[in-house]
Amino acid sequence: MVNFDGDPRGERRRRLAGIPAALWRWVVQARHRLLMLDYDGTLAPFAVARADARPSPETIALLQRIAASPGTTLAIVSGRRLDEIEALMADVPATLIGEHGWERRRADGTYLRIPLDPATAATLAAAVQAARAGGWGERLEQKRSAVVLHTRGLPEAHARELEERGAQAWQPLVSPQVALDRIRGGVELRARGRNKGTAVLSLLSHAPRGTLGVFVGDDVTDEDAFEAVHAWGFGVRVGDGSGPSVAQARLGSIGAVAEFLAEWLRLTAPPLGEAS
Numbered sequence: 001m002v003n004f005d006g007d008p009r010g011e012r013r014r015r016l017a018g019i020p021a022a023l024w025r026w027v028v029q030a031r032h033r034l035l036m037l038d039y040d041g042t043l044a045p046f047a048v049a050r051a052d053a054r055p056s057p058e059t060i061a062l063l064q065r066i067a068a069s070p071g072t073t074l075a076i077v078s079g080r081r082l083d084e085i086e087a088l089m090a091d092v093p094a095t096l097i098g099e100h101g102w103e104r105r106r107a108d109g110t111y112l113r114i115p116l117d118p119a120t121a122a123t124l125a126a127a128v129q130a131a132r133a134g135g136w137g138e139r140l141e142q143k144r145s146a147v148v149l150h151t152r153g154l155p156e157a158h159a160r161e162l163e164e165r166g167a168q169a170w171q172p173l174v175s176p177q178v179a180l181d182r183i184r185g186g187v188e189l190r191a192r193g194r195n196k197g198t199a200v201l202s203l204l205s206h207a208p209r210g211t212l213g214v215f216v217g218d219d220v221t222d223e224d225a226f227e228a229v230h231a232w233g234f235g236v237r238v239g240d241g242s243g244p245s246v247a248q249a250r251l252g253s254i255g256a257v258a259e260f261l262a263e264w265l266r267l268t269a270p271p272l273g274e275a276s
Contacts, residue, residue: 018250197224
């Protein structure tokens with residue numbers, strides 16, 4: 001299904017080789033499409049300063065065109081706070097989901113904020129106290145529904161040591177209400193009950209009948225989304241392919257994500273200047 005004519009170097013073919021042709025056929029034949037993308041490590045490269053993690057201008061332009069296409073609903077699903085995603089994606093009129101589904105802003109500007117159980121909030125506050133007592137509080141990202149210890153930018157051995165200390169300090173706080181995850185570049189303690197999988201199912205519940213869902217992500221927290229989307233679409237895991245994943249397709253890098261978005265547009269949207 002994918003046409004690589006006009007690409008004599010075969011670079012585009014190589015970058016999209018992890019997307020089977022059968023999945024592209026699903027995209028073309030779908031009555032409607034829901035394209036959901038993680039932010040960090042998927043749309044934007046990781047950065048030590050979180051505000052510096054931004055998509056390329058090319059990626060922003062592609063997302064704007066997809067959001068304007070009548071055949072696709074676009075959503076950004078992130079673990080970041082919603083206000084951060086709003087600032088970073090201000091030029092893209094998409095549905096935005098923050099904190100793994102605890103906060104949402106629809107493309108029409110309406111908001112939803114899920115209340116957090118007071119006992120869970122108290123557990124997360126205790127995690128912050130433990131971090132400060134351990135001397136690594138300055139590396140914390142505090143959210144309403146989670147606390148993250150970031151180790152990006154540290155020498156590898158130091159990062160692994162700090163992640164182990166953080167996991168050991170927070171492990172006693174794990175409960176049916178709170179989960180502990182080893183993520184890329186850190187450790188996260190977060191409220192259970194909402195994750196990227198539940199966010200995907202919520203988005204589907206508001207999508208037109210017969211919608212094809214596609215989720216693109218790079219981290220362990222995206223696996224919930226890959227599982228949730230499997231019954232009515234497919235997942236795309238971004239990265240070197242060394243880790244296990246339930247996603248049905250792969251992209252090797254963030255650069256390949258831009259190629260994926262361009263191919264999505266080519267197959268689903270009218271060219272610029274043509275009526276939709």
